[in-house]
Amino acid sequence: MTARVQTARKAGAGDTRFRILTLLAALAVLGIFSGVILSLVIGAMPSFKAFGFGFITTEAWSPTRERFGALAPIYGTLVTSLIAMLIAVPVGIGIAIFLTDLCPRLLRRPIGIAIELLAGIPSIIYGIWGLFVFAPWFQLHVQEPISNAVGDSAFFGTLFGGATFGIGTFTAGLILSIMILPFISAVTRDVLETVPSVLKEASYGLGATSWEVMWKVCLPFCQTGVVGGAMLALGRALGETMAVTFVIGNAHKISPSLFAPGTSISATIANEFTEATSELYTSSLIELGLLLFVITFIVLACAQLMLRQMEKSKGKVT
């Protein structure tokens, strides 16, 4: 009898221990998150004290004079991500539509896997490919013709004019768009599959074409999910480092031309961190990292909330 009680007690103690262990692991996740924020804030302090909020609005970046402003990298990060989104959102949604409704069943899986492989390729591979293979090709076959065609026109001339190097802000945005494409198409596919088939069948029954079913019924139904997926991809694009570092050109200035070299937050950190000799230099780079983290946090948090809401409403409608 006592032996049995003892075994039961032991099991009970083990049970509590196990529960606490899992709780601690869960708290470790929170710990990492707050650790990231805390360490970045502490690391960014010297730079914040020296430059204050002017850090965000200053373009000058001069390690020799110890003057640091984040405007050029912030601009680069935002513009490359914008270019990436402008390309990847329509294409990603198009691919998802193709794979859910239009693709012959036999090809669905292979094409789906191939698109997902794009997400599996490490960012450094995009970088080395972008620098050695894509940039020269792009310069010769796309940039030069465009640059010649726009010539001196006021708007396009500024946007696409100037010397062509192959590398630059636009190239970085384009490569980013390929990298985030699979994220958008994956999320869109998932949410498109939540559309109840009665809705589709009803619209087909009314004589709608497949395009009308997709555009007027399915997409409005899962709007929140698609936007959430796009935000998720945006979060990725903003923080992408290696691919951008290879092809953006690393010039600390804001050029009106999209073909001109620029820099981004992540590229600046990756390139300069190990070379930063002074405390203020290091600290400025860490403040850049903090800015990046805050921006991506906001974007990703919105994405999470939207996708959660989508998940919740899924239960209600069907």
Place this chain on the structure above:
Amino acid sequence: MMTMNRALYFRRRLTNYVFVGLSLAMALFGLVWLAFILGALLKNGISALSFSMFTEATPPPGSAGGLSNAIFGSVVMSLGAVLLGTPIGLFAGTYLAEYARFGKLAFVVRFVNDILLSAPSIVTGLFIYELVVTHMGHFSAIAGSLSLTVIVIPVVVRTTENMLLLVPNGLREAASALGAPRSMVIKLVTWKAAKAGIMTGVLLAVARISGETAPLLFTALNNSFMSTDITHPMASLPVVIFLYALSPYDDWHTLAWGGALLVTATVLTLSIIARLLEGKKRT
């Protein structure tokens, strides 16, 4: 009336064809990039592959060498990250799925974990730099491994939770009815039922970190020589690819391409194995 209808019908059909064509074109657009990248990788990478790549350390410019130290470093640091990150991720995922499914804390942890999952990896590098490198006073393989751990954990947490949620409650109830305490139910029943899925998560995490460069740049740094000392800087494949690709030397470029092919092959093989495991589970 009739003609108007026909015009409308024609227009709708036309729009349909145009957009069906467009979405086909977009799928092709994605596939073309994949072919473009993999093609270039094979073309430049295969000629760089050689036996000495696996046996010799990274050379100074102008002389022959391989990537053995970088391969070794990548394996060691990834292994460390997986060994440390998997249990933490597994337990945290278990907490979310088994103990506190609807709790407030679970909500916060889930939210934070999903943010960490997509957070810029360069930031984890900065975090470990501040946390470890500045206190140790120098770059080290330990720091590199820790920064990869930060990437492993959220991946494992997410897949573990998802996989445990797929386990039918009837299994848990049956085990509990037999008198098994909660921890036993989890360890002997739900973990076992979700094993393939959890393995998939670990493999995906390995795939993810084997190509990660940004967090290693200023934690593990690089080392031109073979080093087994984990308290000192260590080379890794992605960092060597980065440095060699941006160097002005042609033979370094060749090595970078060889390394790139190696990394991509590893990552894609791992993802495909993970996918097969997952597929087996589903059928």
